[in-house]
Amino acid sequence: MDVFYNLFLSLYENTGINLTIIYDAYDRGRFIDGVYSTIWLSLSCLFFSLIIGLVGAWLQGSKFSFTKRIVQIYIQLFRNTPPLVQMYFFFFGVGALLPVVEGEFGIPEPMISAFSWAVISLAFFAGAFNVEIFRSGIEAVPKATIEAAEALGYSRTQAYIYIVLPLAFRVCLPSLTNNMVNLVKTTTLAYAIAVPELLYVSNQIWSDNSNVPEMMIVLLLVYFVLVGILVWGMSSWEKKLKLPGYGV
Amino acid sequence: MNKITKETNNWTEDQPIVAINNVHKYFGELEVLKGISMNIMKGEVICIIGPSGSGKSTLIRCINALNDINSGSICVQGQEVHSDHLDKLELRKKVGMVFQQYNLFPHKTALENVMMAPVQVLKQDPKVVRERALRLIKKVRLEGREDSYPGELSGGQQQRVAIARSLAMEPDIILFDEVTAALDPETVKEVLVTIKELAEDGMTCILVTHEMGFAKEVADHIYFTDKGVIVESGSPSEFFDNAKDPRTKEFLSQIL
Ligand SMILES: Nc1ncnc2c1ncn2[C@@H]1O[C@H](COP(=O)(O)OP(=O)(O)O)[C@@H](O)[C@H]1O
Ligand SMILES: [Mg+2]
Numbered sequence: 348m349d350v351f352y353n354l355f356l357s358l359y360e361n362t363g364i365n366l367t368i369i370y371d372a373y374d375r376g377r378f379i380d381g382v383y384s385t386i387w388l389s390l391s392c393l394f395f396s397l398i399i400g401l402v403g404a405w406l407q408g409s410k411f412s413f414t415k416r417i418v419q420i421y422i423q424l425f426r427n428t429p430p431l432v433q434m435y436f437f438f439f440g441v442g443a444l445l446p447v448v449e450g451e452f453g454i455p456e457p458m459i460s461a462f463s464w465a466v467i468s469l470a471f472f473a474g475a476f477n478v479e480i481f482r483s484g485i486e487a488v489p490k491a492t493i494e495a496a497e498a499l500g501y502s503r504t505q506a507y508i509y510i511v512l513p514l515a516f517r518v519c520l521p522s523l524t525n526n527m528v529n530l531v532k533t534t535t536l537a538y539a540i541a542v543p544e545l546l547y548v549s550n551q552i553w554s555d556n557s558n559v560p561e562m563m564i565v566l567l568l569v570y571f572v573l574v575g576i577l578v579w580g581m582s583s584w585e586k587k588l589k590l591p592g593y594g595v
Numbered sequence: 596m597n598k599i600t601k602e603t604n605n606w607t608e609d610q611p612i613v614a615i616n617n618v619h620k621y622f623g624e625l626e627v628l629k630g631i632s633m634n635i636m637k638g639e640v641i642c643i644i645g646p647s648g649s650g651k652s653t654l655i656r657c658i659n660a661l662n663d664i665n666s667g668s669i670c671v672q673g674q675e676v677h678s679d680h681l682d683k684l685e686l687r688k689k690v691g692m693v694f695q696q697y698n699l700f701p702h703k704t705a706l707e708n709v710m711m712a713p714v715q716v717l718k719q720d721p722k723v724v725r726e727r728a729l730r731l732i733k734k735v736r737l738e739g740r741e742d743s744y745p746g747e748l749s750g751g752q753q754q755r756v757a758i759a760r761s762l763a764m765e766p767d768i769i770l771f772d773e774v775t776a777a778l779d780p781e782t783v784k785e786v787l788v789t790i791k792e793l794a795e796d797g798m799t800c801i802l803v804t805h806e807m808g809f810a811k812e813v814a815d816h817i818y819f820t821d822k823g824v825i826v827e828s829g830s831p832s833e834f835f836d837n838a839k840d841p842r843t844k845e846f847l848s849q850i851l
Pocket of ligand 2: 651652653
């Protein structure tokens with residue numbers, strides 16, 4: 348390994364291309380932590396935004412008009428305001444109202460960490476789009492198919508679980524992928540509330556080493572690969588779920 | 596609940612298996628069924644014919660409670676369908692239905708389509724259901740297509756899967772709503788043959804159809820409906836050879 352690290356050290360000495368994140372143990376450590384943090388942040392946001400989407404779509408299909416109204420207001424609020432403002436609202440606005448608790452070493456800490464606020468705000472942001480995506484998928488399932496299930500003795504709920512949702516999900520997948528890609532890219536906003544994710548640690552690294560161009564390229568590449576993996580995973584899932592005999 | 600209904604239900608096979616009595620049905624302001632009555636005995640094959648929009652689909656959808664009614668009564672094996680005490684699952688176990696557009700579940704194979712309801716709704720043992728499903732697929736002459744998805748089957752094949760799917764619930768009565776209307780002329784026959792075999796096995800069949808030849812050959816009783824009323828009814832020979840009402844005559848002259 349040392350040979351490899353030294354290679355990048357000599358690259359810096361000979362060409363001025365400074366990739367401290369490879370040859371410097373400290374920078375390497377915080378960069379890898381940043382990558383983990385971004386992945387973990389993305390996965391948490393994806394998970395909760397999907398739950399919000401499903402629950403929201405379900406509430407929107409309910410017969411009570413007030414639940415529909417609440418979901419509608421939620422969607423409008425989160426779709427028509429900038430995600431950065433939402434994050435500030437949660438972190439500085441709501442966060443300030445919550446009590447401060449005593450941490451591990453007796454140091455006062457906020458009740459909800461910056462990371463958690465980032466997850467909450469981004470999950471609600473992406474969740475608003477997911478509600479609409481799921482709802483359009485559910486609406487795309489022909490009423491006649493649901494009737495056929497009912498004629499076979501399925502209850503409404505059973506028809507939903509076994510027939511409507513599996514079919515709706517297939518319809519949703521492409522727009523869901525889009526929204527997920529956007530969500531992963533939007534996790535960089537957590538930078539603004541000092542969550543040590545990729546962009547944040549990269550900023551620290553380039554401030555310490557004045558290697559802005561190198562770090563910019565690295566950042567772009569890492570996001571490119573992360574999103575690429577997500578897109579690849581989603582499209583192979585889409586292929587797997589494709590209904591034989593329908594479409595091209 | 597089940598016990599009580601069983602005790603209070605003293606239906607026997609010499610009574611109509613489906614008794615429809617003076618049924619009225621509105622869609623908003625529009626009266627679609629204007630006092631329909633008919634009695635159907637076990638093992639009978641009933642054909643309902645009539646111009647489009649006369650309420651045929653609505654009528655048979657009222658029999659398995661896919662539609663509700665405004666007044667009158669429909670009893671299946673002595674049990675009132677349109678009552679607050681209706682056990683929908685019990686009703687739908689007794690009454691199967693096949694639709695014009697097949698309405699198969701597109702994400703499941705032919706075999707899975709047939710197996711789904713008994714396993715998921717009736718919670719029967721998948722192994723037992725599988726045996727039955729394979730037998731039914733053979734019966735509708737689709738051996739070898741068990742693993743095909745609906746999208747990979749022709750209309751006629753899909754419709755036969757739909758018939759097998761309905762049979763898998765082991766119903767006493769099957770409703771057929773213009774099940775050949777969406778098919779190519781060549782494939783109509785394969786579906787009609789399947790239905791005819793069912794009828795010969797003693798299944799009670801209620802069919803809405805435009806296949807006059809089939810009705811003539813298979814039906815025990817024919818009802819002609821127009822604008823929500825039964826205009827004329829009788830055995831095939833009475834109906835085709837001695838139609839009295841001018842509306843029936845006009846319809847027959849157009850279609851034959
Ligand atoms: N769900 C519905 N809502 C409103 N009107 C309906 C509905 N279903 C059927 N109708 C109307 O009821 C009448 C009878 O329809 P239908 O039973 O489908 O006739 P048929 O099957 O004989 O062609 C038609 O005028 C149709 O437009
Ligand atoms: Mg019809």
